[in-house]
Amino acid sequence: MPQPEKELNPEGSPEEWFGAELRYWRKLSGLSAAKLGPMVQVSPDVISKIEKGKYRCRRDLAEQLDEVLKTGGVLARAWGMVFGDADKKRRDADSAPMGTVEGTIQVHQGRMLGGDTSAQLPGSLASVDRRAFLAYTSLAAVAPIDLARLVAPTAPPELPKRIRPTELDQLSLVADYIHRADNTHGGGGMLGNFASRSMEYAIQLLTVDCPEQLRPELLAHVARLGIVVGATHFDAYSHDDARVAFKIASECAEEAGDWWLRAKTYSFLSRQATWLGDPDKGLTYAEQGLVRSDRLTPTIQAMMHSARARAFGKMHDVQGTLAAVGAADEAFSRSNPAEDPPWMHYYDEAQHHGDTAHALFDLSIHKDQDPGRTAQRFGAAVTGHSDDYARSRGISATKLASLIMVKGDPMQAITIGHKALDDVGQLTSKRAADDLKELRRFAGKHRTLDEAAYLRQRITATLQA
Structure with a gap:
């Protein structure tokens, strides 16, 4: 006669909660641990230990269990919550900075970059x-x-x-x-x-x-x-x-x-993937957002083509980027704010110039494309953004300073960089912080300029504040 299974305590730990979920779905499917194990190429003992919270389930095993138990992907998602979070914490610990950079510049602006903001x-x-x-x-x-x-x-x-x-x-x-x-x-x-x-x-x-x-x-x-x-x-x-x-x-x-909101979500998914170094996925998301573009307003179409342009830019695809920027410009030329939902009103001329300038930035830096066109768009973004969009203004100014630091007059870039710090130093934005680090790196190439050294010191002090 088989022994009764040990009662589980799903509140005992995340691992035990995951185990309880596995048992719930296993029993729902009418399978014993002895039958389930061979179906996913593990021993029944492994199944039992996972259910008791004593064995770390692999991601691929969670996916196999989902398929066999027909959970609709619940266990793979639960795996991310339980085991993936632990992996992330280990990676964060491994990549934590070992020390601070010395800085003697007094910075009155500077609240950005605290510790982990996702506590x-x-x-x-x-x-x-x-x-x-x-x-x-x-x-x-x-x-x-x-x-x-x-x-x-x-x-x-x-x-x-x-x-x-x-x-x-x-x-x-x-x-x-x-x-x-x-x-x-x-x-x-x-x-x-x-x-x-x-x-x-x-x-x-x-x-x-x-x-x-x-x-x-x-x-x-x-x-x-x-x-x-x-x-x-x-x-x-x-x-x-x-x-x-x-x-x-x-x-x-x-x-x-809601096709408009659907496109907006894919726009952000695209931008995030591109930012994280996967422009191919970013391009896919942007294309998904443009499905049935006839149902989108011209402004939303312009936003989506700008996302495509950013992805192509990160790929250093000159023709793809220029074509996508052209499509974004054409759509924006037909923009009518009265046709847009209220939450799209942020996408004005300044936003459009900033988004397309970001796409062109990589071509100007890495593919020797005309930096003047990129600088003009960043300049329009900086001028056009009000205080309500201080982050966008600060980021565009920082990128403009970086562009000119590499391709133009470093003294002009230094002046723009100091103005950008007035905005960016007030932010709690890690994206803006990374752009400052890029500017600091580009300024480091002008080691004979005392003004460049001062800008680098001020950036360092701002990032540490």
Whole structure:
């Protein structure tokens, strides 16, 4: 007579929670550990040890288990939450800086680059809630992050019993606030934590009873919130959090049938992939966002072609970049703000010039393409951005200074670099910080210039502040 299986404690540790999930799906399929093991090319003892939290499941094994147990990808996503997060922490520890650079420059601006801005809040949802979340999102590959743990405050807000227009208005107000704060100050610090909590609450709203006529609006509002939350995490280099938010946004937009929001999510997925060194994936995302471009406004088309141009630029594909920039310019020439949703109003002439200039930057630096055209676009972006878009203005100014430092008059570049620091030094933006590091590196090539040395020292002091 077979012995009864040991009762599991899914709250004991992340590994034990993962094991409990495996047992849940195994039993749902009517399989014993002895039968399941050979089906995924491991011993029954390995299955038992994983279920008890005593064995570290491999990613490929989790994927095999998903396929055999027909979970819809739940275990692979759970693997990312449990084991992927541990891998990420080890990688972060291995890459931590071993010391600080000496600097004696007094910098009155400088709040950027603290420690890890994606610190998780204590607490977690019950296992059944996590399972429901994993099953609901049906994402192909969730990043190694437990979204539930990210945003569970000590006393989470009480959910309504039924969705009303009031909840939709609140989602809109929160998304507007995060968007403004992100563009003005950057995505780091407290904003990232607030954004995460807001996203978790929005996800929970999807489980609340909702009148049929309000369901598409609810999905669209969650999608829009996911976009701004993802953008905030992207700027703070919390890339796993950003990817999850963008994926949720894309699914909600798809279900809502909102082609405009769908394109916006793919625009950000494209930009993130390109930024992380995978322009081929970035180009794929951009092309996906342009599906049925006839349903997109000219402004949104221009945004998507700019994303394509950025990907081609990182590939150093001259013809592809120039063609994509041309397509973006042509679409933007037909832009009519009255046709655009309110959340697209940020994409004005300054934004368009900045986005396309970023695409051309790599060609000017690496492929000896005309730097004047790139500089002109960056200059228009710097001039056109208001204080509400201080981050975009600061980043464009930094890139302009880098371009001129390499291809033009270094003294002019130094002047522009100091002005860029006035904006960038006030931000909590790791993207802006990386651009400053690039400028510092380019300035280092002018070692005979005392002014270049001073700019480098000021950049170093700003990054450390």
